[in-house]
Amino acid sequence: MPKVDDAHLAARRRQILDAAAACFAREGFHRTSVQDIVRESGVSAGLVYRYFTGKDDMIAAIVAERHEQRERRLREDPVVAYADLLRGLGDPAGRDGLRLALQVWAETVRSAPIRDLVRSGVDRPARHAADLLAGAALPPGVDVDAVIRIFIAVYQGLLLQTVLDDTLDHERLATAAEHLLRAALQPAGLTAP
Structure with missing residues (x-):
């Protein structure tokens, strides 16, 4: 029997996570069943369970991936990356991701493991x-x-506002945030990497 390579396994896992994220964004965590994810992904239920123990495991994997991506960007150039995150909130292609983020935050009230994961990502x-x-x-x-928590709250608040109001001028808001961050860094002679 031929051996399945790592790239194939990673592609299948990605296919399942993308399907789960789409279902969760569309229907919410509690209205989405594993069968919905099976249909969306086009794979068998057995294959889904080969990679994940259930929906909570998929939610955790999605959250961990998104935190890792965001942290990688922030390490490269924190000020520009932060402003880009704010700009990205206005990208119509990312609307499902915003809805999913709100659901993840709501899930922190119900699930201690998700709360811990979200907290570590902050x-x-x-x-x-x-x-x-x-x-x-x-x-x-x-x-x-205090300054850091305020900027985290700005990001979270703009995410929520974007879901509620798609007319926000994200470029203007991101530019203002970037100037404020640079102003905080300049007096001490610091620069963002």
Whole structure:
């Protein structure tokens, strides 16, 4: 019997995760069944269960992948990457991803493992940003963690606003955020990598 190569296994896993993400974005986590994902992916139920134990496992895999992608971008050039994340919220091709993100946040109320995963996806980049902003000349009484949490909240809030209002000018908002970040870095002689 021929051996299945790693690329084929990765492609099948990707096919299942893409189908799960599409179903979750369209119908929500609780209204989506594994059978829905099987239909969407075009693979057998047995194959789905070969890769994932169930829907929660798929949700966790999707969340972990998205956090990894975002963190990789933020490590390259944090200020530009952050502004690009804000700009990307306005991309019509990403609307399903935004709806999925909102559902993931809602799922954190029900599922401790998803909450922990989402929390780690916020905390790791926040620690990296804290290192970057450590020498920033912030006004007295304003600490680095507060600044970071505000910028995280800006991203999360704009994501929510985008789902509710597709007329937002993301370019204008991202440019303003980028200028604010650069201003926080400049007084201390810091520059974004």
